[in-house]
Amino acid sequence: MSFTPHVLDRDLDIELIREVDVPPELVWRAWTTPELVTQWFAPKPYETPICEIDLRPGGRFRTVMRSPEGDEFDGTGCFLDVVDGERLAWTSALGPGFRPQAGPMPFTAVIELEATSSGGTRYRAVAMHQSPEDLKQHADMGFLEGWGAALDQLVALAKTL
Amino acid sequence: MSFTPHVLDRDLDIELIREVDVPPELVWRAWTTPELVTQWFAPKPYETPICEIDLRPGGRFRTVMRSPEGDEFDGTGCFLDVVDGERLAWTSALGPGFRPQAGPMPFTAVIELEATSSGGTRYRAVAMHQSPEDLKQHADMGFLEGWGAALDQLVALAKTL
Numbered sequence: 046m047s048f049t050p051h052v053l054d055r056d057l058d059i060e061l062i063r064e065v066d067v068p069p070e071l072v073w074r075a076w077t078t079p080e081l082v083t084q085w086f087a088p089k090p091y092e093t094p095i096c097e098i099d100l101r102p103g104g105r106f107r108t109v110m111r112s113p114e115g116d117e118f119d120g121t122g123c124f125l126d127v128v129d130g131e132r133l134a135w136t137s138a139l140g141p142g143f144r145p146q147a148g149p150m151p152f153t154a155v156i157e158l159e160a161t162s163s164g165g166t167r168y169r170a171v172a173m174h175q176s177p178e179d180l181k182q183h184a185d186m187g188f189l190e191g192w193g194a195a196l197d198q199l200v201a202l203a204k205t206l
Numbered sequence: 207m208s209f210t211p212h213v214l215d216r217d218l219d220i221e222l223i224r225e226v227d228v229p230p231e232l233v234w235r236a237w238t239t240p241e242l243v244t245q246w247f248a249p250k251p252y253e254t255p256i257c258e259i260d261l262r263p264g265g266r267f268r269t270v271m272r273s274p275e276g277d278e279f280d281g282t283g284c285f286l287d288v289v290d291g292e293r294l295a296w297t298s299a300l301g302p303g304f305r306p307q308a309g310p311m312p313f314t315a316v317i318e319l320e321a322t323s324s325g326g327t328r329y330r331a332v333a334m335h336q337s338p339e340d341l342k343q344h345a346d347m348g349f350l351e352g353w354g355a356a357l358d359q360l361v362a363l364a365k366t367l
Binding site: 054102103125136137143144145146147152173 | 212213218287299304305306313316334336
């Protein structure tokens with residue numbers, strides 16, 4: 046590992062940890078290639094028609110998610126840390142170029158990938174919040190279920206690559 | 207230059223550009239050494255009794271400024287980009303570890319240093335905001351005057367190093 050794992054703050058963070066049976070390289074590719082992100086990012090029946098990625102600190106990370114009813118959720122943040130194949134961090138609190146941006150429940154996400162001895166990946170996703178209230182709201186919105194379902198989709202896609 | 211200069215958005219950014227007669231290495235040292243920052247960061251008669259620096263993306267940048275009346279302004283943000291001797295970016299919108307944090311008028315600051323042919327530095331400081339209202343408020347608070355006066359103090363200090 047060439048990164049320092051995020052130290053969890055139980056009052057402000059929520060995390061998903063799972064072992065998956067695809068290697069870190071493929072998980073990384075699925076996370077950082079727009080044409081792949083659109084295929085797994087939103088838990089079905091939601092879709093992700095649009096994804097834009099400028100993979101560097103300060104670079105744009107935009108996703109548009111669409112509900113079955115056609116409502117769209119257009120979110121743009123920026124990457125903060127990019128350690129190839131190992132660690133990806135981005136935030137909704139800053140837009141491209143690190144510009145602050147207003148918005149409800151800002152969060153910073155960190156994805157950490159570690160190869161397992163069996164050729165899979167120890168996958169960790171953390172969302173950091175600014176207050177216990179925001180953490181609760183994010184949890185109540187179904188963060189763990191949503192990110193878990195999206196991860197299942199990512200793994201299924203990675204197996205086809 | 208090993209960085210891409212920030213592209214100014216006149217509706218959201220404010221900038222200070224000056225040529226100063228100390229080299230980039232000394233300006234950088236004055237900006238990134240806590241015991242030096244405390245000597246120049248706040249325009250007199252304000253003081254900066256405390257400065258904490260963890261000079262890496264996600265690392266803590268804390269300053270406590272004190273007014274002549276003894277009021278203290280304790281601000282903690284985090285660094286976003288550290289290009290040794292050339293470019294320093296940090297934000298008040300995120301705390302250490304990139305955690306979002308609430309606060310009025312969040313801004314991201316970028317300091318860009320370029321050596322001049324005469325041995326000095328072309329110094330550029332930019333503050334980026336999320337709205338024209340925040341820009342106006344920051345400007346009305348005296349951003350340009352304050353950062354200009356602090357830069358004078360920085361240059362005077364750098365000449366003694």
